[in-house]
Each structure stands twice: as structure tokens, then as C-alpha cells.
Amino acid sequence: MAIISTIGRRHPAVRAMIFGIYAVLVLGAISMVYPFLLMIAGSTKSAIDTPDARIIPPFLIDDEALYRKHVQGLFNESLLQMQMAYDLDIPSFIALELKTVTPADRFLVDAWRDFLASTNIPFYASSAAYIHTPVSRGSMPHNFRAFKQQLMETYNGDIERLNAGLDTGYVNWNSFYVLPENYLQRRNVPGSSGLDLAFRAFKETLPATEHYFFSAEGFYKHAFLKTQYGKQIEDFNEAHDTAYASWDEVHLDRRVPAGPGRTERERLDWEECVRTLLNALWIRADQEAAGLYRTFLAAKYLTLEAYNSAYETNYAAFDMIPFPTEPPRHGFGYSDWIAFLQGWEDPESGHIHILPLESIHIESVDFLFRDYLRQTFGTMDALNRAAEATGAEPDAFQNWMRILPPQQAFHLEAFEASKGMLRWEFVKRNYIAVVDFIVLHGRGVMNTVIYCLLAIFAALLVNPLAAYALSRYKPPSTYTMLLILM
Secondary structure, eight states: OOSSOTTGGGSHHHHHHHHHHHHHHHHHHHHHHHHHHHHHHHTTOOGGGTTOOOSSOGGGTOHHHHHHHHHHHHTTTOHHHHHHHHTOOOSSGGGOOOOOOOHHHHHHHHHHHHHHHHSOOOGGGEEESSOOOTTTOSOOOHHHHHHHHHHHHHTTTOHHHHHHHHTOOOSSGGGOOOOOOOOSBTTOOOOOSHHHHHHHHHHHTSOGGGEEEOOHHHIIIIIIIHHHHOSOHHHHHHHHTOOOSSGGGOOOOSSSOOSTTOOHHHHHHHHHIIIIIBOGGGEEEOGGGHHHHHHHHHHHHOSHHHHHHHHTOOOSSGGGSOOOSSOOOSHHHHHHHHHHHHOEEOTTTOOEEOOOGGGEEEOOHHHHHHHHHHHHHOSHHHHHHHHHHTTOOTTOOOOGGGOOOOHHHHHHHHHHTSHHHHHHHHHHHHHHHHHIIIIISOSHHHHHHHHHHHHHHHHHHHHHHHHHHHHHHOOTTHHHHHHHHO
């Protein structure tokens, strides 16, 4: 029977009450829509847009927001890597601006593309994009998903076979991860495990737009100089007795700074960075230092037998030991090269064996690209004429040292051509991570099914029996038992 009779509903006060009830219910329902939409919007977020509280994610309607989100993913959420590669001094990805590619930039991008296609660039010169999300945590970038899927197909989804084949120790597929490479700091050396080699092979299949290349100059400026002297060029000038107008005029020299206008402080900075901080992969030595290197090895190992035993070689004399044209990457060769580069003191004589500063030079991607431009165009005037023919302003380039790999413009062109794909990727990738975690490689769904089935079975078993007992015997605590069962 209705609480309010049909006749009673005709009274104005009752109608007002009923209207108020419906109004409260409608307002309550509407108030739940906004949190629900916020939840849906939040499911597409990463570290850069987590603080945003709009129900429509900005990256869906704003190209600049999409660009920031893309660059953050491109550099595996490492702000410092972006600062070094783009030579930008911004405090966060949110401060990144979507700029227009100028004709001069486009000219350099075309040259950069030709350089990548025609130059044998070592594997350690770049890192794969969209591999790791240390800030967002839990997301699965598309290149990481592709690599994981490749391994799953190779090992038929068996994590134990993967562990045996690649010498890893993952507990399950949910614990599988890959760290992006970083070969700018001295402490990072290329690995040689099965997983390292598999990832290296996978990286080679990615297009150049899915890489970011390591900049030794960016490391020197952003990770070394600015951490010591601050970000104001005035502070740098005061410490070095220089008169640079901006940080754009400060560069990493190929060899130790020398000549007019260069100061002793600059020379000391260059030496400290190269001898102790910059990765040895980028450092080369002139052949003139070969004799000093062999003298160092003779002083350290004392006998050829000790050297041959450590290196597993069979040289008849120290003079026969080859001088490395590229730094060794592991083992005794690597440790000895680092010792010779930094300086090794003979415990017997106290003499310090060290690679002469004037013999050191740097072979990074920055210098390789400049070498390519010199070989292609010959002179700065010829380079400017070629750029002007494509629409660039006259004398767009002033000197070789101010030309850096145009990675930002290169990535920006690729971004303009893939905005639709990127939006769809950011919408779906968190959902893919959830499905992968609880459905494909986890027991979340199965555990929920088992729990629900057991709960239903227990309710169907206990409740009818309890209902019969309560109705048949009517104990004094019937109401209390009924509440408990409910």
C-alpha cells in the first residue's frame, strides 16, 4: 500500500513535498556526473597533466598540451634529458612551448635526416623513446608494449623461458620492465646481457623520430656548468672572467679550450668534465699517446704474463699492445682506460701516468653532425647560401659551434604529422595497462570471480537454513540475527 494515498497527493503541500523529493534526487544525480567525468578524464592522464581538474583532458583539444605530453613521453619523463637534447633551460615540461619550425630549422632538419641515413652512428648515441614512465608510474608506453609483446611471442608467453634465455630474473610478466639508456654520465656503460642485446636490436627497428640522441654539449652545459655556476650567464662570466652575452655562446670544445678569449677557468672546467664526468664512450685519444699508454700498462701489470693473464691475450712485448681507437666498454680494458684517462699513481715510484690533455678530443653526435655539414657544404658561406635557397634568412648560421643537431624541430615535424595517433594513444594506454595487469598477466579478475562465487554459494547455503530456523523456533534474538545475516 502506498505511503501517500491518491487523494492525499492532490493536496498542494504534498505535491510540493513530492516535487522537493524529486528535485533533491535529480540534483544528487547531477552532482555525481561531474566526479564521474573527472574520473574518466583522470584515466587518461600522465605526470604532466595529473594536477589538472578539467573534465575534458586538455590534450584532446589543445595542440600545445598534447605536445607537452608527447615530449614528456618522448624523453621517458626525464626533464634533464630533454634540456640537454634541446638545449633548453625550462623548469618543467609544462613550460614547453609549441613553436613554429622556421625555414632555417627545416633546412637543418633535412640535413639531420640525411646525416642519420648516411652515417654509421653507434648504438649508444641514442635512447629509445616511450619506454619508461618513472613519474607517471603504471603507464605502459607504446614502445615498451611493443618490446614486451615481441619477447612474449619469442618465448611463447613463458616468463621462465625468457629468464633462461636472457639471463633475467623476472617473477612474472607484470614485473617486467626496461630502463632507458643513458650514456652521458661516466658511471653508465652498455650492458652485454641477453636482455640488453635484445633491446638494442629492438631499438634499431624504431624510426629516428622515436629516438632522442645524446648531446655531450648539452650534458656539459646543463648537467655540469649550470649546476656549479647557476643559470645566470652573469654568474658564469664573473667566475670565468668572460663576457658571453648568453648561454648560447657557451659551448663544449672538441679539444681543450685554447686561443684568444679563452680563460684558465674554462680550461679547468673542460678538463674536469672530460676526465671525470663525461662518459668515456665519447672520448678519444691521439695515437701519439700510445707510448704513454703502454708505459702505464707496464707499470701497472709489471710483467707481460700478468697482463696477458688479465686480458686473455698472448702478446710478446708491451710495444705490441694496440692502442684503443675507441674506448673499451667492459672488463680490464675499460677499467685501465679510465685509470689512464683520470690518472693512475704508481705505488712503487709515485709517478702519475695520465693521458695528456692535449691528446684528448671528443667524438659526440654534436661534432659528427658538424663534420657532416662541413664535408657536405665546405664553408659557412656555402651552408648559408644553401639554406637561403630553401627560404631561410640570409646568414642564418654564424659559426659551426653554434649548430647543434636540430632534435626539437625534428621531433616537432613528426609531432605535427601524428597528432591524431598520439591523442588516441594517450586515451587508451592506461586502460591497456590495467587490462594487461589484471586480465592478461594477473589474477585480479580470476580472484574476483572466485570470491563472488564463494560469497553466493555461502549465502545460498546459510541464509535458507537460517531463515527456516528463525521462522520455526522464533528465538528471542531473532531480530538481531536477521540484522546480522542481512
